[in-house]
Amino acid sequence: PKSVAGEEDEADIIRIVSLYRTQTLDPIKSVFTGSIEAFGQLYTRLLRLDENDELIPGLALRWEISADATDYTFFLRKAKFSDGSPITADDVAFTLLRMRDDPEAAYSETVEDMQNAWAIDDHTLRVRFNSANIPFLQGVETAFLGIVSRADVERRGSVDAFSDIPVSSGPYQVVEWRRNDRLILEPNPHYWRAGYPLNDGAELIEVVDVNTRIAMLQAGEVDAVRYIQNSHFAELSEDPDVVLPVEPAMRVSVLLLNHDRPPFSDKRVREAAALALDMDRITKAMLRGRGRTANTLLPEQLEFYDPDFPGWEYNPDRARQLIEEAGATGADVTINITAPDSDWEMAALIVQSYWGAIGLNVIIQKMDQALYEQRLEDGDYDSSIEWWYNDSKEPDLAVRWALCGSCGNRAYYTNYQNDRVDELVEMGTAEMDPDRRREIYREIQALAFRDVAQIPLYYFPWPNAYSTGIEGLRLRPSTQWTLEEARRVP
């Protein structure tokens, strides 16, 4: 890169600047984007993804699944932690059990139903579920199941082991964690993938303001920028030193509607709200051709996503009529968005205008994220513009999270409840026949869509920008950097 005054840049250090921050280094303790991105670099998993994001052997050289899909056996390769100690099946079992048993585990859906996990020998691991569990293989690839050192966690305790420099099993180890500023990484000398990482280290830098992040990229201070906004695409696409690849993401942007509160407790109003929106126009305005209108409630990258589902048509007349039928004309509706985010604000403005046209009185409420989450969780909102992503291609987690009313988070805090959907969700987990699974998930998509559980808006790729000076770096759909494969263009 252009050399930054006063700073030597001899080593091949990859710098990524992001809005999202590393909040903890304990892989089971957060599902926030920033932390997940760090977990992936520090902890290896049993399986990993190839260039096409297909599952391939990771720490496990191969695996066997029992016919009833309750027993999984993994055969591990020889590998070491960053402190030089061997990674054994016991460590993996410990990792899995820890996720299941730690009351503070942020997201343990994957191993909820796990009966036990144990080492058969140093390199053979057995995992047993209470009932058939098809999604598990995808699950073990997620960053939350990054393998931690049992010895170290037991020695230092669950808090201290991750508070500064954890023992890592992935491509990198921590040099310094400057909280609230950056995570400085160097290659893990004992990483099992020989020859990787291709670079000399990495820095994950946290910067709030998008303009600053972009300026840093343009000034050559960083190699990649995570999360740029709409407003900058035009400018950056003209910059010869910057590339803006379209990187698919397993995410969908949605309008959450509170099913427990008028007017959206009335299905007619929800339907009207969806019909009122000209999705294609919205998508075009918001994404400038970089994504597509969502036609179902599941991200398009997921397995069993139904590409043929028709989606919402734009029919304001019908919408107005429905609103009148429901007696909701002139009703006050709030849209909550998080601040500061100019994209959400723009989306909210557009929705406000469309909904205004069918007789709803829309008030936009911008608030800081903590307050926003609190209101969402408390069900203290009418509607909310959001996006969510799934950690793997496996739709099981997605539907549990977003559509299942009895799965713990009230269908993404919308209070949507359809018993048939909940039933189908459980069926999907246990179903071994892929065709029948496809049917199950298609039915879930159709049901939730018709109930207007949420209003899907669009599928959008990661909005990242890269310097032309590096190669091999991208963000996978599952929010993981291919950092170990990145290097400076010679």
Add this chain to the structure above:
Amino acid sequence: MSEPLLKVCNLDVSFRSRGGETHAVRNVSFDVGVGEIIGIVGESGSGKSVSCRAILGLLPESASVSGRIEYSDQNLLGLDTEGLRRIRGRDVSMVFQNPASHLDPLMAIGAQVSEPLIHHQDASPTQALDAAIERLREVQLEHPEQRVNSYPHELSGGMKQRVMIAAAIACGPGLLLADEPTTALDVTVQARILELLKSLNEQHYLSVVLVSHDLAVVAQVCDRVLVMRHGEIVESGDTKQVIYSPQHPYTQQLIESQPSRMTIRPPVATDTDTLLDVSNIDVEFASPGGGTMRALNDVSLILRQGESLGVVGESGSGKSTLARVVMGLVKPKSGDVKLRGQSILQKRNRLDLSVCRKVQMVFQNPYDSLNPRYSVYETIAEPLERHKLVPATKLDERVAELMGLVELDSSLASRKPAQLSGGQCQRVGIARALAMDPELLIADEITSALDVTIQAQIIALLNRLREERGLSVIFISHDLTLVRSFCDQVVVFQSGRIVESGAVSGVLEQPQKSYTQELLLSVPTL
């Protein structure tokens, strides 16, 4: 006499202000020869101060000046700032009428006196300070070595005046414009200052323009006198000639009003009730060097109803402090003040209205005691209005009446203090105090800035109030003649103590203490 040092020809000064134009000085011409002392006397507001300021180009921007002012062949009106600067302080310097506001509150007085030395004579700061101490000693400031570190707010009125004088003579100028330089000084110090001026005059041919309303002082030191009225010179000439055979009726009136010639009013009966009982007052101030300074030391006095008590004594001896204690503005360390037997020492910020109605004070410094943002009318009307002393419909009438009582022209009603002469300010202060219709008036040097005619009228006014309403007066003054003619009782202060007290006739005719004797000896007479 050779070429005059200063030649003023057809000086005209007028002020533009919101109310229109004020013609303050008209067609004034006079000369000052080398080594000559010229006195300017005249009515308060007649343009004496303005003329002096005009000479050094020190009038505010709102003034327009025309005429010719020549100082040893240079036309001062034609000089640029730098040219004027060279002359100011070195060749011609000035003592201002309100010393208080003319000293920088944030600078120690020693530095203020040494400044001109540093700038005109390239003295080093330490040399200059030594010289400054010398000057302060010459103007009779006690302990000048320590005093140099004091700030203006720590000095008494007379001390500030002496600091101003010291600064003015620091560089040994050729001409000194002294605007009422001794108003705030007791007679002994006044005598010594006059002596100092005279000796500078004799030894260094210092020329002086002495503005004063004290004809006796003028008679004592001046070679020639100018008499001003309404911005014009009405008479001028040799001192003796003007004083002993005045031609102009105004001058005649002026001489007539001289206090020594006023009839001495008979003392009132001494068996009336005790009005004010001040007992064993001690006051301490933090002194600049650390530690404390005792400003009043075991001071006790008694004032009867209808009586007039003169307070005399050297500058800085605690006279004003006593007045402030009685008013509740300074809290004494110990002692008590009783009004008709009731203690009136205040604990709270607000002074007791019932006491204020009975006791009023006219401050020594007329200018500083007026709110700079209030017009004359507002200042006088405020107490009347606030305390509902007159019905609203009568307000204007009463203000006009009070202004008339103190001889203030009604055209001044809308002026702010900065647009008034010293004497005018003083009379506003008197009118304001009288507006409260007090039983006891504390008059701190109320005549210091007044010409004798007005002085006489004010004294007559007070006498009338004493007779008609039984007003009692504490009359702080260094003008012993005035005290003799106006007061029944007198106390003599020295260094915070009362050294002698008693009936005027006794104390001032047969003084017991040497200090009092010295005071009497220093009184200038015509």
Add this chain to the structure above:
Amino acid sequence: MFLKVGKRLGHILPVLLGISIVSFGLIQLTPGDPARMILGNKASVEAVEAVRERMGLNEPVLQQYGNYMLNLVQGDLGESLRYQQPVSELIMQFLPVTGFLALYVIVLTVPLTILLGILAARNRGRWIDQLIRMTSVLGMTMPVFWLAMLMLRIFSVELGWFPVSGFGTGFVGHLHHLFLPAVSVSIYLIPVLVRNLRAALLEEMNADYVVASRSKGLPEGYIFRRHILKNASLPTLNLFGVLITWLIGGTVIVELVYAIPGLGTLMFNAILGRDYSVIQGLTLFYAFSTVIITLVTDMLSALIDPRIEL
């Protein structure tokens, strides 16, 4: 003097107590859950509860406050809820940056303020005065973040003179890295101060003692420096004190735009993450510095003006 300073320092205790109560109260009244902010919205209610339990957030408010104070008395500011690092360590990590920035700003601001204020006052009404007044209004009305962004674009991206982000290494590195941030803050501070100083100067220029000084034949420049400026400096000094205290806590925006790892960003993120202990620790720290700065300005005022008592 020492006694009075000591007495003033004694005032710090009630202030700190007041601060701790107010900040505690504010935090308690502010919705948003630190546990949720760490775990993320997919986390289960049980997990959130478990984290809250560990953090001690489920205890009665008074008890939480008691615990906090108990630790505080022992000099312990507690641990960051989010980062599980002692708050004092976090503050010490970010303090040098903000401190450096604040000093930098002062160094840039004070001489310029004095220079411009004087120039404007002495040339009142002339073009230079108008120019200073208008440009300062311009500087003042331009939002800090906007200006900062423009400067980034021009001086860092286009010209490459200054780095976009960070603190740099070594004294020169710091100077280099923090130049644009310091200028951004100064551009906002200087106008406020200059206008004030100018007004105060004009006020004092009419005083009697100035006339008296002229009568002594003192050079105008000297009168200005030693008399007018000194008398006019009091209100400006006070304003400066207010602004400096503001500076310590108020560089947030600038720190965010220039990605400077300082106390401002720390506070910003602590607030967004509801990191209670960091918020409290920082507020106490701010309070402490505020009191010290106030004390210093008061002492300076008393030093300049003998009429003022400490």
Add this chain to the structure above:
Amino acid sequence: MIARWPKSLRFGAGIVLLWLIAAVLAPWLTPADPYAIDLDNTLRPPGGDWLMGTDHVGRDVFTRVVFAARIDIWMGVMGVLAPLLIGVTIGLFAGYFGGLFDSVMMRIVDITLAFPFLILVLAIVAMLGPGITNFIIALALVAWVSYARLIRADVMVVKNAEYVQAARTLGFSSPLIIFKHVLPNTISPIIVYAMTDMVLVVLAGASLGFIGLGVQPPTAEWGAMIADGQAYITEAWWVSFFPGLAAVSFGIGLSLIGDGLARMLRIGDT
């Protein structure tokens, strides 16, 4: 009357008056609806149908700039008036009386100053909900401190002036002395500062907008418009430039008024 005003005051008042008129007559002066979005005409440059171009959702920038005057003037006035009244009153009394009241008040000042503005705004917004009124409440709670400190410093000097003592000997009540004698002689720096502060208040709104907590969309407000538009600075400069220009002109007007008033209040200056 006006003829006797200093020139800067007349000029400043003229600018501010223009904005006031614009604010009042906004619906009649502007061609469009300030909130109507038009996705077919986003980021149109100035000229033609759009005097100042359109923004990222196709709203007419000119219309919004004019309408924003309503909010900004209100915000400026309220955001300064409230803290000024509170701060000046407290500063006057604390400085004049000294003693316990002063100590307590100054401790409260210290406490308030210790809270970075952001915390209070966040807390208040979180407690009361976002919106401009709450923003002003937050402002009043914090900004009075500056006024209190500024005026107190002057009061400490003026209260010992002889004319104030004279007023006391006239038996005036303390509030009377404070408001009629002390206040007029200490207020002019406050007025200068207040005019400056008004600009700063509008800017504080913008800064909060930058972190996303200013006025709520789609309210037209200069600060928020600058904040929104800055992202498009290279692609569409006009989105943030014109509101910026408006804010600057308003700021110049206010500062001129401040200078003029200070000049009028100065003693002996004609």
